[in-house]
Amino acid sequence: MRKHLIPxxxxxxxxxxxxxxxxNVAAGRAQPSPLAPAEIVNAAxxxxxxxxxxxxxxxxxxxxxxxxxxxxxxxxxMPAPFSQGWVGNIRKLxxxxxxxxxxxxxxxxxxxxxxGDGNAEDKAKAKSLPGxxxxxxxxxxxxxxxxxxxxxxxxxxxxxxxxxxxxxxGSRIRWYPIRATKDAYAEGTxxxxxxxxxxxxxxxAKGKRIELSGWPVHCYGMVGVGRDMPPNTGTxxxxxxxxxxxxxxxxxxxxxxxRVIEGIEHLSSxxxxxxxxxxxxxxxxxxxxxSVRIGSEVSGLPAYEYxxxxxxxxxxxxxxxxxxxxxxxxxxxxxxxxxxxxxPVRRVK
Amino acid sequence: MRKHLIPxxxxxxxxxxxxxxxxNVAAGRAQPSPLAPAEIVNAAxxxxxxxxxxxxxxxxxxxxxxxxxxxxxxxxxMPAPFSQGWVGNIRKLxxxxxxxxxxxxxxxxxxxxxxGDGNAEDKAKAKSLPGxxxxxxxxxxxxxxxxxxxxxxxxxxxxxxxxxxxxxxGSRIRWYPIRATKDAYAEGTxxxxxxxxxxxxxxxAKGKRIELSGWPVHCYGMVGVGRDMPPNTGTxxxxxxxxxxxxxxxxxxxxxxxRVIEGIEHLSSxxxxxxxxxxxxxxxxxxxxxSVRIGSEVSGLPAYEYxxxxxxxxxxxxxxxxxxxxxxxxxxxxxxxxxxxxxPVRRVK
Numbered sequence: 001m002r003k004h005l006i007p008x009x010x011x012x013x014x015x016x017x018x019x020x021x022x023x024n025v026a027a028g029r030a031q032p033s034p035l036a037p038a039e040i041v042n043a044a045x046x047x048x049x050x051x052x053x054x055x056x057x058x059x060x061x062x063x064x065x066x067x068x069x070x071x072x073x074x075x076x077x078m079p080a081p082f083s084q085g086w087v088g089n090i091r092k093l094x095x096x097x098x099x100x101x102x103x104x105x106x107x108x109x110x111x112x113x114x115x116g117d118g119n120a121e122d123k124a125k126a127k128s129l130p131g132x133x134x135x136x137x138x139x140x141x142x143x144x145x146x147x148x149x150x151x152x153x154x155x156x157x158x159x160x161x162x163x164x165x166x167x168x169x170g171s172r173i174r175w176y177p178i179r180a181t182k183d184a185y186a187e188g189t190x191x192x193x194x195x196x197x198x199x200x201x202x203x204x205a206k207g208k209r210i211e212l213s214g215w216p217v218h219c220y221g222m223v224g225v226g227r228d229m230p231p232n233t234g235t236x237x238x239x240x241x242x243x244x245x246x247x248x249x250x251x252x253x254x255x256x257x258x259r260v261i262e263g264i265e266h267l268s269s270x271x272x273x274x275x276x277x278x279x280x281x282x283x284x285x286x287x288x289x290x291s292v293r294i295g296s297e298v299s300g301l302p303a304y305e306y307x308x309x310x311x312x313x314x315x316x317x318x319x320x321x322x323x324x325x326x327x328x329x330x331x332x333x334x335x336x337x338x339x340x341x342x343x344p345v346r347r348v349k
Numbered sequence: 350m351r352k353h354l355i356p357x358x359x360x361x362x363x364x365x366x367x368x369x370x371x372x373n374v375a376a377g378r379a380q381p382s383p384l385a386p387a388e389i390v391n392a393a394x395x396x397x398x399x400x401x402x403x404x405x406x407x408x409x410x411x412x413x414x415x416x417x418x419x420x421x422x423x424x425x426x427m428p429a430p431f432s433q434g435w436v437g438n439i440r441k442l443x444x445x446x447x448x449x450x451x452x453x454x455x456x457x458x459x460x461x462x463x464x465g466d467g468n469a470e471d472k473a474k475a476k477s478l479p480g481x482x483x484x485x486x487x488x489x490x491x492x493x494x495x496x497x498x499x500x501x502x503x504x505x506x507x508x509x510x511x512x513x514x515x516x517x518x519g520s521r522i523r524w525y526p527i528r529a530t531k532d533a534y535a536e537g538t539x540x541x542x543x544x545x546x547x548x549x550x551x552x553x554a555k556g557k558r559i560e561l562s563g564w565p566v567h568c569y570g571m572v573g574v575g576r577d578m579p580p581n582t583g584t585x586x587x588x589x590x591x592x593x594x595x596x597x598x599x600x601x602x603x604x605x606x607x608r609v610i611e612g613i614e615h616l617s618s619x620x621x622x623x624x625x626x627x628x629x630x631x632x633x634x635x636x637x638x639x640s641v642r643i644g645s646e647v648s649g650l651p652a653y654e655y656x657x658x659x660x661x662x663x664x665x666x667x668x669x670x671x672x673x674x675x676x677x678x679x680x681x682x683x684x685x686x687x688x689x690x691x692x693p694v695r696r697v698k
Contacts (some may be wrong), residue, residue: 013423014451066415071403081519083672107618109613109614109617109618110569110570110613110617133684138679143679162541182531182532183531183684184531184671184682184684184685185683185684185685185686187681209587218595220593220594221459222460222569229674229676230677230678230679232681243592244569244594245568245569245594245595245688245689246594246689247689248682248685248686248689249670249671249673249678249681249685249689251682252679252680253677253678253679253680255671260351265458265620265621266461267508268458268459268618268621269456269617269618269619269621270618271614271619272614272617272618276458321598322533322598325600326581326601327578328579328602329579329598329602330487330577330579330580330601330602331490331601331602332598333531333534333598333600334534335484335534336534336597337533337534337597337686338600339594340594340595340596340597340598
């Protein structure tokens with residue numbers, strides 16, 4: 001598991017850039033206007049960006065829009081150790097071309113857009129699922145992050161970088177606990193190896209390392225697995241993405257398997273369904289899905305990268321999201337919730 | 350100010366309904382399935398609903414959509430004591446028909462939809478504003494809620510009803526502090542007389558009442574006042590609504606003047622603008638605004654009401670939003686952020 005948590009440890013070998021303000025104080029110059037979050041991202045050095053493997057992308061092409069324009073949605077699948085049972089199923093479903101010819105069936109305002117087989121409830125018409133899909137247990141909604149690898153520092157209520165020490169190697173992971181004690185849904189939240197994660201820790205005891213468990217958070221654009229009533233956990237054949245205020249009550253009740261990194265506007269701007277829960281009332285209202293493929297199968301796909309959450313640039317970006325000091329703002333908030341610090345993603349320049 | 354804070358105090362004279370579960374325990378019956386939030390709202394007695402005066406509504410009719418369907422957006426204006434300088438301007442702008450013939454100029458995904466005079470930046474073409482608009486100071490972003498009227502009970506970190514005692518009359522206001530200490534942006538949050546409000550309190554001192562200040566929160570659907578760089582606070586001629594995750598960093602930096610109570614899908618599903626900040630790059634992409642009127646000027650407007658946040662039904666609804674116990678859920682969250690407990694609004698049956 002350790003390898004999944006420190007994929008970018010190598011980046012820490014680079015010398016962290018000195019924060020702009022400190023650099024200017026040191027040089028005796030006047031303070032410049034503080035940068036806006038987007039300006040910090042734009043100024044981030046190439047070394048602070050981490051590649052997203054094409055094999056970790058899911059590319060969904062919708063039917064073209066009314067004006068004949070193509071509509072492509074690019075999803076980044078969630079890395080281990082989170083939700084891997086469902087992610088494995090999704091890889092099989094894409095390989096089997098399961099979603100080709102299916103559709104967007106539900107658009108509920110301030111909630112979700114959902115897609116899959118529009119006839120799934122009708123046994124006579126439902127598409128058959130590929131064999132060998134895993135039945136993933138409810139316990140996989142949350143993941144033990146281990147006590148060997150991670151030492152938790154529980155005493156921080158303010159926004160700052162914390163160091164976590166891995167076992168053996170001495171490599172450090174930096175992560176962002178977002179006002180760790182100020183979340184209505186969890187003991188703490190953090191952006192961990194590029195993903196918004198809520199965390200709980202075991203009670204502190206002298207001489208004992210603290211055990212940490214975590215689960216992904218339903219932020220805007222996150223992709224989850226539709227399911228029937230529990231204990232059903234869904235296969236992954238029915239997916240949705242969040243298009244409104246983070247529905248955090250779904251955390252640990254539904255699996256999250258990724259996030260939309262490009263093209264979410266093709267989903268979020270669709271007409272809202274007028275049936276119960278935002279389902280379309282007629283098949284004609286649905287938007288067709290032409291194909292869904294793993295990124296490595298898609299020719300001509302751009303390369304994508306994200307701002308490494310272990311980088312110094314991300315530290316400055318997250319701090320600026322929580323404390324807007326650029327000219328427009330008169331009162332920095334002094335904090336931010338986990339979903340208000342989206343991880344920047346871009347096409348490789 | 351007191352009258353604004355207890356408009357529904359009379360409702361408290363009615364006997365609160367016994368919560369369903371307790372009623373069944375008392376009767377020795379088996380516990381029924383706990384109700385979902387929407388079921389609690391649907392079962393709320395008429396007395397738990399509070400009328401919204403047509404004079405507190407702003408009705409915006411957009412140009413009909415591509416299929417000739419009308420598109421009406423209904424906004425409830427914020428009551429005193431919050432943001433009344435801007436609300437007063439908006440009443441004058443509507444009376445002057447200022448927005449008739451203007452347009453939706455900006456749609457930024459996961460952020461805002463903004464409307465007003467698309468030529469405002471071009472002095473030669475800009476529409477002239479009606480006279481006598483107030484210049485509202487920045488200090489009005491936050492409002493002193495008083496110490497005479499309210500005694501604050503600071504020791505609750507869990508979700509429960511708190512009582513506040515008004516001065517003199519002995520009338521009590523019940524409100525909902527939503528995990529008062531678990532908000533990343535403010536000392537506390539509450540739904541106060543129907544609106545999401547963040548609060549700060551003065552330090553406690555023996556024998557001294559605690560002073561409370563509050564400000565409205567940027568939840569999904571809230572309507573705010575676009576402005577230029579500070580100290581400009583905007584007139585109200587340029588408005589926006591939130592169509593994504595609550596951008597709480599805007600709290601106390603921009604005035605909030607209301608919320609969309611019907612028809613937000615006509616804004617949230619508009620094509621996203623491709624210019625900077627989601628502005629449309631050409632006038633042709635804009636959606637026209639036919640008219641904006643105060644509700645009392647609109648013939649045939651339905652009557653609207655909201656679930657009184659002082660009612661027992663609202664208490665049960667808010668608790669259910671924070672602790673989903675209906676069949677679909679396996680793990681209640683144990684809390685909710687202020688923007689995940691939207692105040693139910695409906696047309697009067």
